[in-house]
Amino acid sequence: MFQQILDPIFGSLVLSAICAALPLLLLFVLLGVFRMKAYKAALASLLLSVVLSVVGWQMPVNQVLSATAAGAFYGLFPILWILVNALWIYKLTVATPWFEALGRTIRSISNDLRILAILIAFCFGALLESLAGFGAPVAISAAMLMAAGMKPLKAAMVSLLANTAPVAFGAMAAPIIALNGVTGLPIQELASMAGRQTPFVAVLVPLILVFIVDGRRGLKQTWPVAIVAGLVFGMAQFVTSNFFAVELTDVVAAVATVIAVLVMLRFWKPAEQIGSVDDIDAIVAAGADSQTRRDQGAPAVAARSTTTVTRPDPTIYKRPPAGHVWKAMAPYLIIMVIFSIAQIPAVKVWLGMVGSVTFPWPGLDLVDAVGDPVPATMFKLDHLKATGTLLFFSGLITMALYKVSIRDGIKIYWETLVQLRLTIVTVTAVLALSFVMNLSGQTASLGAFLASTGAFFAVISPLIGWIGVALTGSDTSSNALFGQLQVTAANSTGLSPVLMAATNSSAGVLGKMLSLQNLAVAAAAVGMEGAESTLFRKLVGWSLGLLALITILVVLQSTPVLGWMVP
Template sequence: MSTFQQLVAPVWGSLALSAVCAALPLLVLFVLLGVFRVKAAKAALTSLLLSIVLAVTIWQMPLGQTLSAAAAGAFYGLFPILWILVNALWVYKLTVATPWFDALGRTIRSISNDLRILSILIAFCFGALLESLAGFGAPVAITAAMLMAAGMKPFKSAIVSLLANTAPVAFGAMAAPIIALHGVTGLPLHDLSSMAGRQTPFIALLVPLLLVFIVDGRRGLKQTWPVALVAGAVFGITQFVTSNYFAVELTDVVAAVATVAAVLLMLRIWQPREIIGMSGEAEKTEEQLIAAGRQSVERRHGAGGSRVPASASVTEAVSAAATSSVGTAVSDAKRPEPRHVWMAVAPYLIIMAIFSIAQIPVIKDWLSTVGSVSFPWPGLDVVDADGNHIAAQKFKFDHLKATGTLLLISGLITMALYRVPAAQGLRIYGETVKQLRWTIITVTAVLALSFVMNLSGQTTSLGLALASAGGFFAILSPVIGWLGVALTGSDTSSNSLFGQLQVTAAEQTGLPPVLMAAANSSAGVMGKMLSLQNLAVASAAVGLEGSEGTLFRKLLGWSLGLLAVMTLLVLLQSTPVLGWMIP
């Protein structure tokens, strides 16, 4: 097998024309998805075929190596990416198949009758917990339905759930987007996770404040900003600490659990001045009800004396006042017994325990020694224009310490704890694979497309052309990530498509490659709320099919605003002002 050397400007020696040709597979993908609304799997396969044709005919990559590159990408899509997604979703579906998932929902709903508080607990905290495992629209569908059950109007439930599904996405599905970014760029996983963990917390700090504003406007922001600020700060700080110093795979799990605990503790010592329930109007707090009861007693005393003891009259009045507000209050959810609460959160605690054990140095070293195999991908021998071998040709197969394997072990322990029969667990696993069948095709096709573009030199040509923007690329980089997620609906897919492009452009402009690669993921999450897939899921979940366009218009401003914040942060991190934040 002869060595293939990449060509930088194969189209008549013009880098501009070569970049246009290199962009064709991506343009076709976006047009098929955004204009013609073709299914993601078909659009990805079409773009992959076009990329293969361009690699062979224009970039002159041998057909055998081109097909081998596509196979390498598809394999990486299956392992570790889809190995993570399938097992994560399986663990989630195991909980749904038992009464414990309902117990978890009742526990959350029993904490408060205030829809602003519930928007933080359900959409932000519980949604992040679901994103850490399920992802791919499941958090939006479930939290929107739960908010409706709590009394929020359907359209507002959809908006709140979509907006909340931003902060956790970069580390969603057990950090699948960051792992995919590591796979296509070759940059150290820890550096990428650390960098993303120094960007996303700023968005996490803002999201709860935006949620309470959407639910109740300025009054909501004025009355509930303390708990919103605590939720955002705890989530962001925990994201930073976990992604930088613990395990990137557990970032969202730990952040969500810590935030729920912080909110619960705060609600013990602080409550909003008013309760906002189903009608969106202020309801009386317990203190206000008692005061109203005392006034009623005093009026009755003045009108002719007390016919019952004062204490009983107060209780009666409070009861009557509370009863009169039932029409506008959220229906009470009885909090499960402590044992039921522990059983409901058990799968997440098991996952945290398994991943923590895997991080113990002795066990980590053993897993790396016994359960890790490195090998060059067969049929590939590619060097760049300078004669250096491309890193993407070498694979590391971590079959024992892989995130998906640890999730599989967690699922088996969950089955034993929940006493799920082996036959039922196997059936649920089969249903999970069937549910993800189109996702499996899409992810493998997108990763195959990414590897063909990267190894043939198409990404290099496109990246070098974008590098002509110079320092302006620090502003352009987050926008690329945002567009990628908005059109593909997946931060993992966007990172696979544009990760290497970001690195190439960064190297040519003198910008830090880790910063630009992480920016693709961190900024991309703001496009998640605008993706057709997520909009369709939210519309269906609240029974408003066909309202995707209205949701898009309502969310566009919020998405662009958060993107502007992230772009400013990335720009400052590319300068000495915040350059110290880069690992």
């Protein structure tokens, strides 16, 4: 049996914490300074952590290798099993005319770019985040906004900033599931806590979006619909994550918000329309010279910027027949039905009996520094009731509904795997790094050191999550890296481990708009390759401002003032 040691480096907790932080520092430097590919940086950090485990923390080699395998397998199943099947369903819809029908439906609702920013970037982007994630919501939202006539730079900014509120529950709650896997905390408590934090961000995001699109005039004229969108989205997140199914949080929130906005627009309209088709007609009539295009926020030469100066196809503003709209929404409705059935008490119990197995991971025999068992040594395999499996069944039903042949379905699945090949390496490496750090005791050493800050750790905790997502580009990866660290520090300082773990996810989402991956996706989507630094400067203030607000919320939740919100 191996027992973790808190201060293995010359008996000093400070030196041990510094050494424990080296794999994370290496990851940050390789990503942020040298801009190395994420999968290469993750593999390099994993190798360093393995060496430190053997040499510094004196963990037996066979147990280090076993911990590496356990983390890599957890990255594959359930995390990547969710991501692959979610993206597969999305690609199935894109391969048919129904995805465009859904886009036309949204664009036909209003020509006002401020309203479209809420509907496309905030609502539809959240729907895409719930399935695809990994940049897809940003790329698609930005392209749709440009097609509607929004300036490229604004389209990119709006899409990036909107991709915050839904991220904590994105990809069918993969971040929360990863947090549960590395901390051992009950998934429902983590989901409930995150659902009592992210709504405060959701309420503000639509207001910021309309401000970016149209400044103070946008706020003055469209604040009612922005407030409604934010409140409905936030309340739906809270209710779904706390009382329904965490996997469906973003799906329910996005659909509920779209319905609320549509109902409101039947009885209320902004004082004037901003960004109608006439604006683009004027550009076309003016000849769309390079200077005009620069005025629109596009580079002088950019192949993809032509959508801002070419007369849009009139059909994109024509609402499809009701039958087409329902069929375009079918994959999302199928997912909601499948997951709702899985939550029926009798079905849930049956799935738990036949679709789940828990066993000790082979080759791991260890306890923590005080002799207690480490939860991560027990592996829970949900093969039938796993989120990814339910998504796979939903994809099969979608194939049947859309009459996609088995051959084409397999081809699209293979294309999905190819598209995610580097992501697969990155996620498995990051989860392996997380497991090695957690099981060897490196995370415990770092957490014990941070715990010396006492109650001030409640201020540090959101920043840790924010840095993790800003550098890795993934809330899932950040939770895998820092989830156990947050719990270790919380236990030592007397803070709620559920609160600190959930904070890592909820505050982390605010760093996603600044991650290199998302910035590159947004810049490419609007034909402004190389403009990542411009987008960074435009968004960093909003990111830090929202981080400050959620930090205040977390600090209050760590005290009796709002402590009643912690499950």
